[in-house]
Amino acid sequence: MDVLDALMTRCSIRRFRRERVPREVVNKFLQVLFRSPSAADARPWQFVVIDRPDVLDALGRAMPHCDMLLSAPLGILICADPAREKIPGFWPQDCAAAAENLLLAAHGVGLGAVWIGLHPVPDRERTVRELLKVPESLIPFALIAIGPPAERPTWEDRYDPSRIHWNAWGVHESDARTC
């Protein structure tokens, strides 16, 4: 799939067929995660691959609004590892870039995926930390549920030119053309 098509057509998928994701596909996802950009190339992250249905079910039952985990065959937890940071305060952005790369990789191989935000929701961080035994020095950041899609969401046009400015705030396209 072309990268621009992937960027334009990706949607959140929240219902899956629980069919095993091939190991070579999981490997590809992990390689993509490690290629994500990070501030000063600090790579402040670690990952937990979850492919056991009982573990996915336990996570899905322990958190509200996480039913997607009850049908997903695969989850990948992105954990922040702030001790690795080189420029203070950038780890949420770094981990978010990795999460987005994973969503796009899943879409690119024809799977669906959805970003389950954990940080900064204390209950969710605590639940995932306990179930997956994540040490206190790391932060459960986002859990990406992945699998063959069992729904087809409607694509929505979100383009909003009123939020695009040209060379300075408040200068919109029509203004710029009259300059």
Added chain:
Amino acid sequence: MDVLDALMTRCSIRRFRRERVPREVVNKFLQVLFRSPSAADARPWQFVVIDRPDVLDALGRAMPHCDMLLSAPLGILICADPAREKIPGFWPQDCAAAAENLLLAAHGVGLGAVWIGLHPVPDRERTVRELLKVPESLIPFALIAIGPPAERPTWEDRYDPSRIHWNAWGVHESDARTC
């Protein structure tokens, strides 16, 4: 370019040829930005397109380590708009996902790009706010410098299996296989 290839081969580019990026390419970048995922689909962002060389030069001279702006023909500022947020605390992740999408779109059309982090660096936020007249209610989050690449960085393998866990923290692949 295939999306998986794009994810694997993207690198930061910090030296450009200052040749105008065609308007239809800029339009594509803006469309891609608005397709980024965000918590509860809040889209807490606005964008400033910078294609005036004098504005790019002023930004590049006003901030340390921002020489990339002195050769880039295009910059896109991602501004956080926290008032649009629906779930508190997620806007840095949402804006970071948009930044990553833009880097990938630039790579996908054969251009280079680099993510210049602004938030949470107070000096940088203030400088960009002043030069681009960003209102106090918004937060200059990241500036992406884009253009035809004038350097070819070496690709680095960053894969690190010691940071991959299976179904629980500390369970690595060799352990998992013996279960």
